[in-house]
Every structure is written in C-alpha cells, then in structure tokens.
Amino acid sequence: MSVSTFVRIRRDLHQIPEPGFAEFKTQRYLLDYLEQLPAERFELKTWKTGILVKVAGRNPKRTIAWRADMDGLPITEETSYPFRSRHEGYMHACGHDMHMAIGLGILTHFVHHPIDDDLLFIFQPAEEGPGGAKPMMESEEFGEWRPDCIFALHIAPEYPVGHIATKPGILFANTSELMIDLVGKGGHAAFPHKANDMVVAASHLVTQLQSVISRNIDPLDSAVITVGKIEGGTRQNIIAEKARLEGTIRTFSTDSMTRVKDRIEALVKGVEAGFECKAEIDYGCGYAQVYNHEEMTLQFMDWVRGNLPDVTLVHCAEAMTGEDFGFFLTEIPGFLFWLGADTPYGLHHSKIEPDEQAIEVAIDVVTRYFTWLSDQQA
Numbered sequence: 001m002s003v004s005t006f007v008r009i010r011r012d013l014h015q016i017p018e019p020g021f022a023e024f025k026t027q028r029y030l031l032d033y034l035e036q037l038p039a040e041r042f043e044l045k046t047w048k049t050g051i052l053v054k055v056a057g058r059n060p061k062r063t064i065a066w067r068a069d070m071d072g073l074p075i076t077e078e079t080s081y082p083f084r085s086r087h088e089g090y091m092h093a094c095g096h097d098m099h100m101a102i103g104l105g106i107l108t109h110f111v112h113h114p115i116d117d118d119l120l121f122i123f124q125p126a127e128e129g130p131g132g133a134k135p136m137m138e139s140e141e142f143g144e145w146r147p148d149c150i151f152a153l154h155i156a157p158e159y160p161v162g163h164i165a166t167k168p169g170i171l172f173a174n175t176s177e178l179m180i181d182l183v184g185k186g187g188h189a190a191f192p193h194k195a196n197d198m199v200v201a202a203s204h205l206v207t208q209l210q211s212v213i214s215r216n217i218d219p220l221d222s223a224v225i226t227v228g229k230i231e232g233g234t235r236q237n238i239i240a241e242k243a244r245l246e247g248t249i250r251t252f253s254t255d256s257m258t259r260v261k262d263r264i265e266a267l268v269k270g271v272e273a274g275f276e277c278k279a280e281i282d283y284g285c286g287y288a289q290v291y292n293h294e295e296m297t298l299q300f301m302d303w304v305r306g307n308l309p310d311v312t313l314v315h316c317a318e319a320m321t322g323e324d325f326g327f328f329l330t331e332i333p334g335f336l337f338w339l340g341a342d343t344p345y346g347l348h349h350s351k352i353e354p355d356e357q358a359i360e361v362a363i364d365v366v367t368r369y370f371t372w373l374s375d376q377q378a
C-alpha cells in the first residue's frame with residue numbers, strides 16, 4: 001500500500017529520535033524538506049535546534065502560529081514497526097514525529113494555497129525537557145516574528161481517529177521536575193550499624209512522598225508526584241553510600257505547587273535527620289499550565305461541530321500532562337487540542353503505535369480552521 005508524503009515523513013522522523021536541544025538530524029531533515037518547497041513563498045530562521053518558518057499571506061493583518069515539538073524520549077522501542085528507531089535507547093514515544101509531520105503538512109498546504117494572514121510555523125526543541133518554549137519565546141528570532149495567536153495539538157492514544165478533544169481554560173497541569181540526591185555512609189552489607197544505607201533512606205522517602213498528595217492536598221484539588229527513576233548502590237553486598245530519585249510534580253494551581261514543594265522539603269529534612277545523611281533537592285525544569293484561551297477555544301469547538309461532520313468533538317476534562325506550550329499561552333492567545341490516535345499503549349510507552357491516519361485528519365482540520373480564521377478578519 002502506498003503511503004502519503006506526510007506518513008512517510010513521520011516514519012523517517014520516527015527513526016531518528018533525539019534528546020532535547022540535540023535534535024540535529026531532525027533539524028537537518030526538516031530543513032532538507034523545506035528546501036524543496038518554492039523559496040519565494042516563505043522565509044526561515046533556525047534557533048538552536050529549532051526552526052521558525054514564516055509563510056507569507058496575501059494581505060496580512062496578523063500572524064497565526066502553529067507549533068510542533070521535536071524531541072524524543074530515552075526509551076528503548078518495542079513496537080512492531082519495520083521503521084523502528086535507529087537511535088539505540090531513544091524513541092518518539094510521545095508523538096512528536098507525528099506532530100512534526102502534521103506541521104509540515106499544514107505548512108506545505110499554505111505555501112501552495114496562501115491565505116490573507118501570515119503564518120508562523122514553530123518547530124520547537126526540548127519539550128520533554130529542559131524546555132525549549134520559554135527560551136525560544138525570549139529569543140530575538142521569535143521576537144521579530146512574534147505571532148498574534150498560537151495553536152498546537154498533541155496526539156491522544158485513548159481517542160479514535162477522527163476525534164478531537166479540548167476544553168476552554170486549564171487543559172494541562174503546572175509541572176516541576178524533582179531530583180533528590182541522598183548521601184550517607186557506605187559499608188559492608190554485614191555491618192549495617194557502621195553505615196547509613198541510602199537505599200533504605202530512598203525507599204522511605206519514596207513512600208513518604210506519596211503521603212504529600214493524600215494528606216496535604218485538598219482531595220478536590222489534584223496533584224501528582226511520580227518518582228520515575230531510582231538509582232543507588234553499586235553491588236548486592238555493599239551498603240549504598242548514595243541514592244538518587246528522579247521524578248515530577250504536577251498541580252493545577254501554583255499554590256498547590258508551592259505547598260507540595262514545601263512538604264517535600266520538610267520530608268527530605270526528616271530523612272536527613274532520621275538517616276543521618278545529606279540530601280539535595282533540584283527542581284530541574286518547570287512548565288506553566290496549558291491554559292486555553294476561553295473564547296477562542298469555544299469558538300473553535302463550535303466551528304468543528306458546525307463545519308466538520310466527519311470529526312467528533314469531545315469536550316474533555318483537564319489532564320495532569322505537562323507541556324511547555326503553556327509558556328506561549330501565558331503571553332499569546334490560543335489553545336491546544338488532543339488529536340485521537342487510537343492506540344492501546346499510552347504516551348511514553350515503548351510499544352505505542354499511533355494510528356497514522358490521524359496525520360491527514362489533523363492537516364485537514366487545521367488547514368480548514370486557519371483558512372476560516374483568516375477569513376474572519378478580512
């Protein structure tokens with residue numbers, strides 16, 4: 001069966017997942033594709049490993065932006081694909097390969113069928129961390145082409161293809177990474193009384209952290225602490241001198257984020273006293289919540305219902321996912337929506353296989369929406 005250009009692009013990108021701010025091959029691939037398009041219709045600039053592309057409108061009164069993220073995740077792929085990752089230990093397990101292919105599809109459409117307004121396409125590095133959106137927004141390159149409104153999507157494994165889900169207001173949570181290093185005293189496994197075992201200290205801390213959510217946060221508010229990685233020790237018969245926890249915090253309010261961090265700090269102090277060790281906390285990167293512009297989102301939802309009979313619009317609940325797209329929305333009105341991609345494995349799973357038919361659905365929805373949006377201003 002022949003595959004469309006943008007499915008083929010998605011498959012090519014799927015094979016070269018790269019960490020945040022190291023998307024060198026990905027950037028090259030996108031630039032090579034852009035070089036084949038009629039050069040007189042657009043301008044481009046690179047910013048770190050990202051790319052900004054401005055497609056000229058016929059009679060521009062404003063700039064409408066579309067953002068796609070670019071980085072992969074440190075996951076060893078276990079899909080059934082013949083086009084699996086060629087980068088050992090890295091995988092596009094959050095759909096950014098789909099997002100970029102969709103971005104190129106929308107861009108290509110408007111290069112050939114310009115609308116009145118200018119369009120800015122943002123290929124943004126490092127969404128999974130440490131975050132490319134904020135420094136990109138602060139860059140001179142972005143400042144010169146600052147858009148008037150901005151939009152993005154994220155694939156959603158749980159919805160069928162042809163479904164779009166979103167809501168006005170808060171869609172994704174505030175985030176903060178959480179890294180805790182514990183240093184005690186190593187020793188022989190047979191003499192625990194002469195050591196301070198950081199595997200035991202770290203284990204206590206992991207379970208105590210869960211009590212912050214269940215005991216310190218209003219049950220009607222929502223918060224998450226996930227410890228995704230524990231490292232400690234060197235060998236089965238050596239008491240571990242060091243241990244490290246790596247995780248993430250999610251909340252729907254900045255007050256809850258402050259409260260969670262205060263409680264974590266208190267518990268860590270308790271572990272230091274209880275286990276006679278030293279501990280250091282590093283909050284890594286933190287993202288602003290994704291807060292969809294209420295009026296624009298409601299207008300989009302109405303427009304989908306009224307104009308796209310083949311698309312099912314779901315008014316969804318907010319999720320504890322994070323997205324540095326939230327930073328763009330703190331200054332520029334717009335919204336993000338979920339795109340149904342129908343796969344039994346969730347985001348960040350080594351077996352996720354999003355349905356590629358979602359690519360054409362997204363290109364069609366967004367090209368029609370931008371055309372309509374631009375006509376509203378005319």
Ligand SMILES: CC(=O)N[C@@H](CCC[C@H](N)C(=O)O)C(=O)O
Nearest residue numbers: 128129175176177248321322323
């Ligand atoms: C859509 C998505 O899955 N985004 C990530 C963003 C992670 C930011 C940061 N590394 C953190 O873990 O806090 C997510 O995990 O929600």
